[in-house]
Amino acid sequence: MGTSSETGQADGLPLFLALDQGGHSTRAIVYDANGEALLRARAEVDDSSPREGWVEQDAEALVQSLLDVLDDIARQLGADTGRLVSAGLATQRSNVVCWDHQTGRALTTAISWQDRRASTWIRQFDEQSEQIHAITGLYLSPHYGVGKLHWCLAHSNAVKKALEEGRLACGPLASFLAWRLLDDRPYCVDPANAARTLLWNLDQKCWDHGLREMFGIPRSLLPDCVETVHTFGSLAVGGKTVPFRCVTGDQSAALFVEGLPDPANIFVNIGTGAFVQRSTGNNVVRRKGLLSGIAHYAEGRATYTLEGTVNGAGSAMDWLSEMQPQSFDFKDLDALLATDREVSLFLNGVAGLGAPWWVPDFPSQFLGEGSAGDKAVAVIESMVFLITVNLDLMRAIDPAVKCVVVTGGFAALDGLCQRLADLNGVVVRRPREHEATARGLGWLLSESDDRWELEDVKRFQPRGNSNLAGRFQRWKKAMDAVLAGLQKETN
DSSP: OOEEEEEOOOOSSOEEEEEEEOSSEEEEEEEETTSOEEEEEEEEOOOBOSSTTOOEEOHHHHHHHHHHHHHHHHHHHGGGGGGEEEEEEEEOTTOEEEEETTTOOBSSOEEOTTOOTTHHHHGGGGGGHHHHHHHHSOOOOTTSHHHHHHHHHHHOHHHHHHHHTTOEEEEEHHHHHHHHHBTTOOOEEOHHHHTTTTOEETTTTEEOHHHHHHHTOOGGGSOEEOOSEEEEEEEEETTEEEEEEEEEEHHHHHTTBTBSOOTTEEEEEESSSEEEEEEEETSOOOOTTSEEEEEEEETTEEEEEEEEEEOOSHHHHHHHHHHSTTSOOGGGHHHHHTSOOOOOEEEOOTTOBOTTTOBTTOOOEEESOOOHHHHHHHHHHHHHHHHHHHHHHHHHHOOOOOEEEEESGGGGOHHHHHHHHHHHTSOEEEESOOOHHHHHHHHHHHTOSSOOOOOEEEEEOOOOOHHHHHHHHHHHHHHHHHHHHHHHHHO
16 A cells, blocks of 8 residues: 655645545545645555455555545644644445444455445345335445345354344445544444435435335444534544544535536546436436435535446446556557547446446447557547436436536546537536545535635537547447347346
8 A cells, every 4th residue: 555645835724634535545635715725645545356246445454544644644734733623534435344333343345336246136126126216316236235235244254243242333434434533433324325325215314214124234233324514523633633524425525526516517527437417406306217316415405416327437447458458558548539530339337337227237348349549449438428328318307508527537538528528519627626526525524605616627618520429329229239138138
């Protein structure tokens, strides 16, 4: 595990500490009251796939990565540590951990949102899928927390023993990390993380009794539901205690990258997966194929969302790298994307096909031949195509879209952003600050009504691209054909 830091200048304003625990790294960023990132620290983390469809991380290593970045931030701040007025945490929302609530020791790995080990078990509830969607806003999928919790209860001897002895705690990764980091040992969960378990009632904002009974998860094992901004406890930073005031999901925090989200903007965060979000304000809106979720809830005011999930973004590039090792330098992507040329199509079901189809075992495949570079472009275009399908569904509800705001690591690719603008006929904004999750969390910690205006690096204006549009239409027909074949096999 490596760490890196970056130091900026402090100016006497109150400071806010955002902790962003992600799939490839743990980051800590200190913001001032104007949204300026002053200090950064980063620790790398690893994941593993011990079996086909499994993705997990060492839960204790994740705790250590947070302690490492906290030590780094304390070192950088020095005497200014006392100016930290609040801290918070954002995590990947569907990750799950079981732990011993007496010792705090993790009893399982942190099972990733990408993990599909429960895909066979979850299918027994197919007939209740519409009911589950109506209650939770989610579609029945092994990616969400309940299947992972059931697997732990059924297959982990350490979990079984802790349950028998009354020592078992389990829930979203955020709950475990908050329990381990804070002196107060809170056993609670925020709405954004609770809502990705398939156990949470979106309208009532609590664990749903009927779903717990259906899935066989006792209420006594689950954390208490609290608001997004809440007095969670105290965090030790460099010998000082800092109020811990916010816990949320990574994509939920990203929605607040410039303040309260404008429903006329659609936000696309492209990292390991790509997440397409549109705020629906204080109203729950449901649309077939899309997820309804909650990004924030405090003092009776909620921010609900419509969301589309693309599982195969960074994970698809990782898959390609494993398929053709040492045959392509991914640093060349920008140059390859700079010109439009005919490439093969990639039917992208890496880590399972997400919105709006929700097929956990979709066969990823290339249609057509090409060089390693051509295939890399095809994978990038598959991300654009999958995002576009979700954008179309969101605009069918409300066509008034000012722009698409793109963040995350893959947003750095000009060719991806331009293709997204061309295919959707809308301006794509890429802000200077790519750390959308941390910045959004920082704004929530500030508890301000003022916007944290983003500086744009670039605006991508839509322009005609008939070749791209043609590939998109052929891609859609090919996807429909494969999906029809899968449906026929199922029936």
